[in-house]
Amino acid sequence: MSVVGVIGAGAMGRGIAQVAATAGWEVQLFDIDDKVTEEAMAFIQKMLNRSVEKGRITDQDYRAITSRIYTTNSYEAFAECDMVIEAIVENLEIKQQVFKAVEKVVTGECILATNTSSLSVASIGSACEDPTRVCGIHFFNPPVLMKLVEIIPAVQSSNEVVNQANDWIRSWGKLTVLAKDTPGFIVNRVARPFYGEALRIYEEGIANPETIDWVMTEKAGFRMGPFTLMDYIGHDVNYKVTSTVYEAFYYDQRYKPSFAQKSLVDAGYLGRKSGQGFYNYGENEQAKNINKNEALAKEILERIVVMLINEAADALFWNVASANDIELAMTKGVNYPKGLLAWANEIGIQNCVDRLDALYDLYREDRYRCSPMLRRMGVEKSSFRL
Template identity: 55%
Template sequence: MPIRASETVVGVIGAGAMGSGIAQVAATAGHNVILRDVSDRAVQSGVDAIKKSLAGQVAKKKMTEARAEEILERVSKDAGVESNALRECAIVIEAIIEEIEAKRRLFRELEDTVSATCILATNTSSLSVSVIASGCARPQRVVGIHFFNPPAVLPLVEIVPGKQTSPDVANQARLLIDSWGKTTVIASDTPGFIVNRIARPFYGEAIRINEEGIADPATIDWAMKEIGGFKMGPFELMDFIGNDVNLAATTAVYEGTNRDPRYTPSATQQRLVSEGRLGKKTGAGHYDYSEGAAQPQPVKDPEIGQRIVDRILAMLVNEAADAVRQGCGSPADVDLAMTKGVNYPKGLLSWGNEIGLTHIADRINTLRAEHGDDDRYRVSPLLSEMASRGEQFHQ
């Protein structure tokens, strides 16, 4: 049975950046929401974040004050771990710290509190949904619902069924999140799901190009924006996300793939993190954000720029093809995920079709020969087969 907003209560555990955003989205869609954290203070700070975000929408005239108040009233604060409030929830979405034991413990506790039909969802970015569910008596009701930051703004949500998730639970979760006006894709329970895995070369290859002395961050960012059409360049995006967060995402995919050398975390990013140069939030990262700091100017050479874009794009298309080969998502979902989740100007598989799959394969084989690196620059077998048969990706 589909979940209806007016009749259902949504529980959100963890009132941090993600939990407060998810609570806001659910309340905006018409649900009563129970927002829980470890202390009154933490819950209050989540509610304050929702207030601030709604006030921003009121200021931009996207919403009336009355509507903002009505949304806020739907969010109940709940700091009592003993409380029975969660019993009325049709779904509880967990957004606590990214630690496997904390999550497994919470899910076991939730099973004793919620109703028999309640869906238990995790917003984890890098842990396995199947492993989180494995401690539960009824793992078939556990599913991944992966929002992007900030949840109130970014439209994409990855629905991640674990090994034991029942198809009905995955389907209900998808219908619910669709009803919140989000764009959902189905992602397999593999490291990085769809977006965080396929996006790795956007950062990793850009850093490599810089480490090889081909171009500085400002030039690479300029090329990716002006020639590639991306909204942000890789270095400014890493500084915006936080180099610590970005490194954690890379490390999770690297460890989760049994240290596939293609995802090896870069020395540059590790050094920035050890130096506390985390990006905008610390005032320095790849760039210096302190007041009056000189902004490095790009070398606007179209030939170098095109080479940079071709190289990063070839690696991205190859990664997208390999994700399809490994069943991480359908070709249509892979393309949708990258445009809606990280704002890429085009779906990577369609882009690959446009450039020509043979050209992409040739580019990677050339990089392999130039670098003598068979692990990093290896053409996905799917891309290689399709290129040799003259085929294209179909959505």
């Protein structure tokens, strides 16, 4: 039986452990805090119990899956592991220390992977004596439900390691995409305008959060509007990702964080989890004040969608991933109603270019510069081949 070590039994680690055990792997689940591993086991049992109740798995499956998960507070338990996936606190120094220590106990063949969302995989791998064995395996939250996993080769990773990691994660029932080791990989890069441009429209006083959310769900087909989604993710988390991506891109204006969101973080209005974000949760929930003006809805929709398309096209321009992987990442990783490149084809590439140029002419901000990928395709009158 193949064995995976999971370091960190928090939100991500416990989900990854459940996915692996369900796929028939033995799991060694580690956390520095014993209470967390206990909670994680109870959580996994609760989730699996629910699956039994819903008839998705049998009692026998339940027993088999849970019996494959072992908890540990010692790295020695990783001695037999084929792969170790790290899902601890997002801090480079701590991750590097952990990789250094874990490398001492595992075999020479063991793959070491990080679930980091925002750190460079190369910097984590550099802590190892053999950095060729390190790659990124980026699950989405919650790992059990989200189909997508981004596989990220670092500059040091060997092809064998990346191919093997990819095969194993696919055998766990996941859809994988290959992403370059660049800030935000695919999803957390391409999705930025969904939040950023919505915040900008709100800050300019063009529309309130309710209206923007209504447009993006009812007119554009997203499952959640940007403000509802940010409230759900938590403004502390969402603002941190935006700020990290912004810094990592050497302060490219396209990723500039928003003062409106910073104010919420400063105030402790973190969203659903604190009872207040852009919306009020609980007793004080307000009535929604939606402006359903057609022209306004069109302006909001086009502006956010065209900025998302520009980001997807630019990711392709910089070879972050293939066109098909970018489409798969956004439809399966964050449930977009359709792939952004297919959406660009539908709107017409030159129409996207014109819309971006109009925004650029108005604001004269680098934020609205059109990707060379789109501009070139507009001139050539071509469309994305998907």
